[in-house]
Structure formats: structure tokens, C-alpha cells
Amino acid sequence: MDFDDSGLRSMVDSVNEAVEAAEHLSESDQASIDLAIHLATIIDEARESGDPDAISKTSFGPMPTLNKVLTGLGLNPEGKQKLGLLVLEEEAEPF
Numbered sequence: 001m002d003f004d005d006s007g008l009r010s011m012v013d014s015v016n017e018a019v020e021a022a023e024h025l026s027e028s029d030q031a032s033i034d035l036a037i038h039l040a041t042i043i044d045e046a047r048e049s050g051d052p053d054a055i056s057k058t059s060f061g062p063m064p065t066l067n068k069v070l071t072g073l074g075l076n077p078e079g080k081q082k083l084g085l086l087v088l089e090e091e092a093e094p095f
Contacts, residue, residue: 012040014040022075032069039066040066043066
């Protein structure tokens with residue numbers, strides 16, 4: 001089974017952009033940010049390798065762990081909700 005990742009963005013780029021856009025993070029979050037970038041690098045390297053086994057292995061370790069780290073940092077919807085960072089629709093600015 002071939003894996004087509006042509007439409008996927010770099011996980012490192014996605015994590016870096018999320019961190020840069022987050023206004024609630026502080027210096028005490030740096031270790032978790034570093035861990036998120038490290039996990040994103042592992043995922044990107046597996047995708048770039050094109051090896052289906054390496055790609056599959058990331059779905060059982062680095063991907064769920066990255067999701068947990070992002071949640072803890074409030075950088076995904078679940079984390080934003082848990083940290084009270086979600087903006088109600090009527091308060092959100094239009095694009």
C-alpha cells in the first residue's frame with residue numbers, strides 16, 4: 001500500500017506556527033514545546049522516508065504522544081477547551 005503525503009504539511013511547520021500564534025505560552029512551557037517539535041520531526045522523517053512501516057509506527061507512538069503534548073499546551077481544540085482558551089462564535093472575529 002503506497003502512502004501519498006503530497007497534500008500534508010510538515011508537522012514541524014504546523015507545530016512552530018501553532019506555538020508562534022499562541023499568546024498564552026510562557027518560558028515554563030519550553031520543554032513541552034521542544035518535545036512537540038522533536039515528535040513532529042520524527043513524524044516528518046517517517047513520512048519523508050516513504051517507508052510504510054515507519055509511517056505506520058509513528059501512528060502508535062509519536063502521533064498520539066504529540067497530540068497529548070499539544071493538548072497540554074493548549075494548541076489543539078481539546079487543549080484550548082481544557083484551558084478555557086476557546087472563543088465563542090459570537091466573539092470570534094471574521095476571517
